[in-house]
Amino acid sequence: MRSQNGIGGGNNVFEQTFKNIDDVLWKEAGCATELDYTEQTSWILFLRYLDDLERANEQKAQLSGKKYEYIIDKAHRWSVWAAPKKKDGSFDHDKALTGDDLIKYVDDKLFPYLKGFRARAEGPNTIEYKIGEIFSEIENKFRSGYSLRDALELVDGLSFRSQLEKHELSHLYEAKLRNMGNAGRNGGEWGVVADSRTRREEICPGRIEVTGRRGKKEIADYVLTFRNHKLAVIEAKAENKGPTEGVAQAKTYAEKLQARFAFSTNGRKIYRIDMATGAEGYVEHYPTPEELWAVVFKTPNEWRDRFAAVPFEERGGTWQTRYYQHNAIENALEAIAAGKQRILLTLATGTGKTAIAFQIAWALFQSRWNLSRKPERRPRILFLADRNILADQAYNDFTAFGEDGARVRVKPDEIRQRGHVPTNASVFFTIFQTFMSGPEKDGKKTPYFGEYSRDFFDFIVIDECHRGGANDESNWRDILDYFSPAVQLGLTATPKRKDNVDTYAYFGEPVYTYSLKEGINDGFLTPFKVKQIATTLDDYVWTPDDMVVEGEVEAGKRYKEPQFNRTIEIEERERYRVKKFMDEIDQREKTLVFCANQPHAALVRDLINQMKTSNDPNYCVRVAADDGERGEQWLRIFQDNEKTIPTILTTSQKLSTGVNARNVRNIVLMRPIGTMIEFKQIIGRGTRLFDGKDYFTIYDFVKAYEHGFCGFDSPTSSGSTSPSHSGSLKCADGKPGGQGIWL
Numbered sequence: 001m002r003s004q005n006g007i008g009g010g011n012n013v014f015e016q017t018f019k020n021i022d023d024v025l026w027k028e029a030g031c032a033t034e035l036d037y038t039e040q041t042s043w044i045l046f047l048r049y050l051d052d053l054e055r056a057n058e059q060k061a062q063l064s065g066k067k068y069e070y071i072i073d074k075a076h077r078w079s080v081w082a083a084p085k086k087k088d089g090s091f092d093h094d095k096a097l098t099g100d101d102l103i104k105y106v107d108d109k110l111f112p113y114l115k116g117f118r119a120r121a122e123g124p125n126t127i128e129y130k131i132g133e134i135f136s137e138i139e140n141k142f143r144s145g146y147s148l149r150d151a152l153e154l155v156d157g158l159s160f161r162s163q164l165e166k167h168e169l170s171h172l173y174e175a176k177l178r179n180m181g182n183a184g185r186n187g188g189e190w191g192v193v194a195d196s197r198t199r200r201e202e203i204c205p206g207r208i209e210v211t212g213r214r215g216k217k218e219i220a221d222y223v224l225t226f227r228n229h230k231l232a233v234i235e236a237k238a239e240n241k242g243p244t245e246g247v248a249q250a251k252t253y254a255e256k257l258q259a260r261f262a263f264s265t266n267g268r269k270i271y272r273i274d275m276a277t278g279a280e281g282y283v284e285h286y287p288t289p290e291e292l293w294a295v296v297f298k299t300p301n302e303w304r305d306r307f308a309a310v311p312f313e314e315r316g317g318t319w320q321t322r323y324y325q326h327n328a329i330e331n332a333l334e335a336i337a338a339g340k341q342r343i344l345l346t347l348a349t350g351t352g353k354t355a356i357a358f359q360i361a362w363a364l365f366q367s368r369w370n371l372s373r374k375p376e377r378r379p380r381i382l383f384l385a386d387r388n389i390l391a392d393q394a395y396n397d398f399t400a401f402g403e404d405g406a407r408v409r410v411k412p413d414e415i416r417q418r419g420h421v422p423t424n425a426s427v428f429f430t431i432f433q434t435f436m437s438g439p440e441k442d443g444k445k446t447p448y449f450g451e452y453s454r455d456f457f458d459f460i461v462i463d464e465c466h467r468g469g470a471n472d473e474s475n476w477r478d479i480l481d482y483f484s485p486a487v488q489l490g491l492t493a494t495p496k497r498k499d500n501v502d503t504y505a506y507f508g509e510p511v512y513t514y515s516l517k518e519g520i521n522d523g524f525l526t527p528f529k530v531k532q533i534a535t536t537l538d539d540y541v542w543t544p545d546d547m548v549v550e551g552e553v554e555a556g557k558r559y560k561e562p563q564f565n566r567t568i569e570i571e572e573r574e575r576y577r578v579k580k581f582m583d584e585i586d587q588r589e590k591t592l593v594f595c596a597n598q599p600h601a602a603l604v605r606d607l608i609n610q611m612k613t614s615n616d617p618n619y620c621v622r623v624a625a626d627d628g629e630r631g632e633q634w635l636r637i638f639q640d641n642e643k644t645i646p647t648i649l650t651t652s653q654k655l656s657t658g659v660n661a662r663n664v665r666n667i668v669l670m671r672p673i674g675t676m677i678e679f680k681q682i683i684g685r686g687t688r689l690f691d692g693k694d695y696f697t698i699y700d701f702v703k704a705y706e707h708g709f710c711g712f713d714s715p716t717s718s719g720s721t722s723p724s725h726s727g728s729l730k731c732a733d734g735k736p737g738g739q740g741i742w743l
Contacts, residue, residue, distance in 0.1 A: 017154050024150045026239050026267065028142055039138055040151075046134070048155045051078035071128060076113055081105060083156040091153070102145035111135055141200060189288050195308075196226045196289040198234075203256055203323050204522035210694050214523055220253040221246075226289040227308035229330065231296055232261035234286075243269035243282075251275070258327050260296045303337040306367040306375065313362050313400045321359070322524060324514040325352055329359045331511040332489060336360075336369070342488050344465070344507035348516040349493045349684025350525055354397050357383070357461045357491060362400065365426065370458045371485060379458035381427045382486075384479070388431055389632065390463055393660065395429045412437050412448070421451045428457075432476045447478075455485040465490035465503055480506075493684060494677040516680060516687070525687040530698045533580055574600075574670075578607040581668050581699045587613050589665035590638065591648045592685055596671040598624045601650040604670065608648055620648040641690065662688040668699040679704060 018041065025037045054070055054077075061068035074080060084095040097105055118132025142148040190198045201223045206215035222234035233254040235246025243266045250262035254275050262273040263286065273280045287295070297304065312321050312329075321329070328345050335343045347353050361381050368375035383398075385391040391409065401407050408422045410430035415421055422428070435449040460483055480488060490507045493516075519525035585591060593608075595601040601622045608620040623631040623638075637643050639661040652671070664686045673679045686696035698704075 017158060020154050021151050024147050024154070028144060028147055028238075036141055040141055043135070043138055043140070044151055044155050045158075047078055047082070048158065050131075071131070073113070076110055078156075081110065082152045091156075096149065097145070098149045099145040102148055103140075103142065106140050106142070106148070111140060139200065190224055190286070193226075193289045195228075196224070198222045198224055201257075201323075203253060204524065206523045207521050208523055208527060208689075208694055212692075212694050218253065218256070218522075220257070223257065223259070224286075224289075224292070226293055227305070228311065229293075229296070229308060230257045230259045230326070231289075231292045232263060232286075233257060233259045234263040234265060237264070237266045239267050241266050244271045247271060247273065257323055258330070261292065301337050303367070303369060303373070304334065306369070307333045307337060307363045310363045310366040312359055319355070322352070324512075324518070324522075324524075325356050325359070328356045328512040328514070329363075332356075332360050333363055335511050336364070336487055340487075340511075342490070342507045344490045344492065344504070344510040345512055346492050346494070346510040347512070347514040348519045348525065348687070349681060350688045351514055351519055353491045353493070354394050354463070357394070357463075357489065358398055358400075360489065361398070361427065361459065361461070364459055365401070371455060371487075378426055380425075380456060382457045382460045382483075383427065383429045383463065384435070384460060385429075385431050385463040386433070386476075389635070391429045391431050394463065398427055398429075401427050410434060410448075415448055421448055423452070423456070432479060435479050436476070449479050449482060452483075454482060457483055457486045460486045460488045462488060462490045465492050465507070494680055516683070519687070524689070526689055526693055527695050528683065528686060528698055529695055530700055531584070532700045532703065533577070534701075534703075574603055575607055577670060577701055578604060579611060581666075582608065582611050584699070585666050585697075588644070588647065590661060590663050591666040591668065592664055593648060593650045593668040594671055594682060595650055595652050597652050598622075598626055600671070601652050605650045608650070614645075614647065616645050618646050620650065621646045622650045624651055625653075660688070661685070662690040663693065664688075665693065665696050666699060667696065669702050669704055672702050673704045 021041050021044075022037050025040060028040075050072065054068075054072065058068040058070070070077070079085065081097060084092040086092045114135035115132055117128045118136055121129035121132060123129065140148075142151070190196050199222070201220045203218040203220060206217045208214055220233050221236045223230050224232040224234065233250050235250040235253070237243075237245040244264050245266065246264035247262070250264050251273060253259075254262035254273070260275055262275060264271045264273075270283050270286065271280070272283045314320060324347070328347060332343055332345060345353065345356065347356070363369075364379050364381070368378050370377055370379045383391065383394045385394065395407060395409050398407055405424060406426045408425035408428055410422060410428055412434050415434075436447050438445060438447040438450070440446065460480075462480070488507070490503065492503060516525065520527045593601075593604055595604050601624050605620050605622045609617070612619045618634075621631075621634045623635050627634075634646055634649070638646055638649055641661075641663050667682060667686050669682070673682065683698070686698075
C-alpha cells in the first residue's frame, strides 16, 4: 500500500519512473537496446543519488559543527544544471537548460569534468577516482536536449534516502541488468568482449560555409569496432519508424568508414547489408565480434592480429584519428601484413599524412614487426623527405617514440663530426640531399647512405614521393634502389597523372586515396575562392618607341606569360599587379605570393613594402633558396599563428611545400603553374583549418583556372570563382607597355 509521501507500498514509484524513462529513450535515435537504456538511466540516477548523498553528508557535518567539502564543484551539481529550484522549492524552468544548450553542456562540459576525476584523484580507491572511471567508460547518447530534460525531471522526482528506497532501487536494477545481459547476447556482446566496443561516431564536422556556419555533420549512431577495425555501422531509428528507415545512411557511413556491414534498426527488427557482396535482409540478432571478424577476415594473418593489438597513440587524448586517417592506417598495415613491399597513400595536403605515417610506424614498432617477419626485435625506420623543414616537422611529430635516443635527426655536419652515420636509434629522419652527399674516395663520390647495409632499414617512409624519388632518372632513386629490401611507403598529395606516372609505376596504385574535394566537403579542409585578374599586358610585342633599359630585344616577337620575369621584365607591369591585389586584400591577413624566380620574388617584395599600410619594415619578406637560414627563420615566425609580422611572404618554388601556416588567407599566383601537382601543392598552403577562417582566396594573374587547374575536382565543389577583374596598364604616352628589361 502506498504511503502518503509516495515512498512506501512496494516499488511502484521507481518502476513507473523506469518505464517512463524507457519511453523517453525509445524516442532517442542513439538508444536502440536495453544496454543503452540501462547505461543512460544509470548515469543520470548516479548523479542524482550522489547529489542526495552529498546533501545528507553536509547536514551531518553541520550537526557536528564541521564544514563539508563537496566532491562535485558547484557549477556541476545536480541542483544547478539538472534541476534548478526556486526559493519555494518549485522547478525553475527559466534557469533549466534544455534543447541544444543542454546537450552541449553535458557533452562539452559535464562529462569532461567528470572524466577528469580519474586524473585528479589521490588514488584508485577514492570515490573521486571511481567517478572518473565510470564516466570514462560511458558517453551521453541523448541527442535531443528535450528528451534528456524529460528524463532529468523524472529522476529528480525520486528520493534515495531511506533504506526502503534503496532496496526498491536495487531490486529494479537487478531486473534491468538481467534484461541488459539478454540484450548483450542478442547484440553480439559488443562492449563486453575484450577489444570490442560500440560508440557513436562523428564522421565529419560538415563543410565550412562562407557564413561561418558548417554544413550538416555526418554522425553514425553506432560503429562496431573490434581489434581496432571498424566492422559495422548501425543506424538506429525510433520505434514508430520502419526498421529500414536508416538503410541509406547506414550504407553511406559504412562506405566512408570502410565497414563491411551496415545495419538499420528501429529497436524491434534488424536489417543487415553486406557492403562487399551486396546481400541484404533481416536477421534475428547482431553477430558477435568474433563472428563478424571471421566473416571480414576469412584468411588468418598473424601480423594483422599483432597490429590490431596495438592501440592508436593519441597523445594523452589530445589527438583523435579522423575516419580517413584510420582508413589509410588500416589499409597500409593490411598491405604490410600481406607482404606488400611498395605501398602508396594519396591524401590531399593538410590532411595529416605525417600523423598517418607516425601511427603506422608506431604499430610496427610496438608489434616488433621487422623484415624477418619474426617478432624478435623492433624495426629500424627511416623517414625520408626532400626539405629540412619537412624532416624537422616529422621528427617533432614522432615524439611518442621518446627522447632517449630512439629518434635521431641525420645531418651532414653531425656525420662529419662523428666520422660515420648514426646507427644506434629506432627512427631516423633525414633528407635525400644529406644521404646523397658524402666524401670523395679515390676520386669517386661516396654517398652517406652507402655506409648503411642494404637491409639496415626495415621500413622507409618517403614523404612527397612524387617530387622525384620514384623517377627512374632521379638520383634519389639510387637511395630507394639501394634499400630495396625495406618495405617502402610513399606519401603524396597528387592523384595519378601524366606528370607523376613514375611514382605510380614504382609504388603501384594507392591503397587509399583522400582527395582535396573530399576534404573540403567533409569540413576537414578550408574551401577557397578564385579571383582572376587580367591586364592588357598579359602579352607584349616590342615596338621601336619602347625603351630598352638593358639587354637585347627581338623585334616582332610576342612575349607571353611564361617569358615575363624570365626573358623579359617590365617593372611597371609588376607594380600594377601588386597594387591590384594589395588594394583588394585585407593587408592584415597572412598572404603567400608565388613569383617566377628569386629576382622576381625580390622585386615583388620591394613593391609590396612600398605600398603597404603597415609601419613595420619586415611586413613582407622573401623566402627563397638564396635566403638560407634567415629565410627559414622568417618562415618559422610566419607559421606562428600568434605572430603578425611578417604578414606576406614572396617566393618562387620553395614555399610550394613545407609551409604549415594554418592562418594563410590569400595566395597570389604571379607565375605560370606548370602541372596539376604543383597547383595542388600551392593550394594546400591555404587549406588548413583555423578558427574564424571560412575560406581563403586565390588571386590568379596567370589564368590557372582557365587552364583547368582550379576545376580539377569540379569547380563548384572545391572552390568558387568570382568574375574576372580587368585592368589596364599604359605608359606615359598612353600605349600599353612600359620600360622593359630583357634578361
